[in-house]
Amino acid sequence: xxxxxxxxxxxxxxxxFYWMNTKDRQRLADASDRIDRQLKNDPDxxxxxxxxxxxYKVSPLAVLLRIRPDDRIIEVIxxxxxx
Numbered sequence: 657x658x659x660x661x662x663x664x665x666x667x668x669x670x671x672x673f674y675w676m677n678t679k680d681r682q683r684l685a686d687a688s689d690r691i692d693r694q695l696k697n698d699p700d701x702x703x704x705x706x707x708x709x710x711x712y713k714v715s716p717l718a719v720l721l722r723i724r725p726d727d728r729i730i731e732v733i734x735x736x737x738x739x
Contacts, residue, residue, distance in 0.1 A: 659699055659723075661692045663732040667719070670735040674717070687714045695730050699723050713738050 663671070675684050691714050694702060700723055703710035710721050718738035722731045 657728060658696050659728045659730045661695050661730045661732065664734075667732045667735050671717075674735065674737060678716075680716075683716060687717045690714045691717065691719060691732070695721070699730050700725075709733065715739055 671684075671688055675681055678684050691712060694714070695712060699710070699712075699721070703712040703721060703723070706720070708722070710723060712719050712721060716737055716739055718736045719732045720734040720736075722733060723729075724731065
């Protein structure tokens with residue numbers, strides 16, 4: 657089943673901050689696009705459980721997310737740099 661990937665305001669702000677402060681903006685944009693595409697299908701099989709949340713990594717980003725299976729929604733809560 658396909659999920660809809662959403663980003664909280666906090667996550668969007670963090671992504672914008674990293675984008676503004678990186679030398680390779682395209683790489684960061686590609687990673688965020690890949691996160692959106694890949695999490696749409698079977699996110700619980702791709703992301704690593706972390707308490708009530710999940711962590712998903714696509715270099716140079718790692719995201720903390722919540723999976724809401726009843727609503728078929730992925731909510732990206734936080735963005736961190738990751739190599």
